[in-house]
Amino acid sequence: MDLAREIGLKVVEGFFEVAEIAHAEEMFLTSSTREVVPITRIDGKPVGAGKPGPVTLMLLRAYRAAIDRLATEN
Numbered sequence: 001m002d003l004a005r006e007i008g009l010k011v012v013e014g015f016f017e018v019a020e021i022a023h024a025e026e027m028f029l030t031s032s033t034r035e036v037v038p039i040t041r042i043d044g045k046p047v048g049a050g051k052p053g054p055v056t057l058m059l060l061r062a063y064r065a066a067i068d069r070l071a072t073e074n
Contacts (some may be wrong), residue, residue: 007062009055026053036060 004011021027023046027039036059038052052060 003062003066006061007058009059016033024048026056028052030061030063036063 001013002009021042022045027042027047029037031037031038038054038056040047040050040052
């Protein structure tokens with residue numbers, strides 16, 4: 001969340017209705033072990049264009065760069 005804000009992304013936390021999710025242009029999930037994982041389909045239907053979007057890819061690059069920075073600092 002902090003990294004997304006640092007690179008200028010608007011971050012909204014909360015619960016979302018199914019109808020809101022159905023209209024999403026991009027979706028992803030994150031974790032420390034899985035990094036940033038694009039979600040391209042839900043219930044067999046494409047999310048956005050059905051492929052990782054530019055915001056997801058930007059966040060994934062920023063995440064990997066942050067990990068690389070931490071690795072070189074230690």
